[in-house]
Amino acid sequence: MTDAAGWDLVYRPRNLPRWAIAAAVVVLAIHITFGLLLTIDDVGVRNLGGSDQVAIILIGVLISAAILLFTRPRLRVGAAGVEVRNLVTVRLFEWDRVLGLTYPEKGFGAWLLFPADEHITVLAVQAGDGQRAIDAMGRFRELEERYRGTVRPGH
Structure with a gap:
């Protein structure tokens, strides 16, 4: 055939893509959560701003994308x-x-x-x-x- x-x-x-997708979702969720929760008031750091939050989320996106290569x-x-x-x-x-x-x-x-x-x-x-x-x-x-x-x- x-x-x-x-x-x-x-x-x-069959199993490798399943694990990769699950790991990518977890990594992305963690980075989004910490990116959104990380504010100046929470950690007391004065030079932490919105661009730092976006960077943390984007790092999570990059790491998740790299993990998703295991679906290929x-x-x-x-x-x-x-x-x-x-x-x-x-x-x-x-x-x-x-x-x-x-x-x-x-x-x-x-x-x-x-x-x-x-x-x-x-x-x-x-x-x-x-x-x-x-x-x-x-x-x-x-x-x-x-x-x-x-x-x-x-x-």
Whole structure:
């Protein structure tokens, strides 16, 4: 089953975005609360004004935006190769460069393996997603066998 863009597997983590959204909301709420409650009368500081309150709120917005980057991870697999979108970057690796996908004993996400013992972390595939992540790894291996089999005969 391929999607409209031709990808056979599109996988996003389930738990990581939920935690990221919750954390961003909490951080933003704290900064807004303190930004609005922080007045000259409350702390006795004479050089604290409205711009300081706005700055505290804006810092909360920036921190929350950075936390929301954890909602972005995605893994897409298809004939073109393996596309990994982590926090900021999106990279497409052609099948002739990919050696496999594994989950290390200690790590935050799966590893996409390359020659010369190189790898990148795939934040989308995490053990915390349980059976969904296991199913995604299995589907990846099926697609790897299909597509790498045509690129590298004998593997």
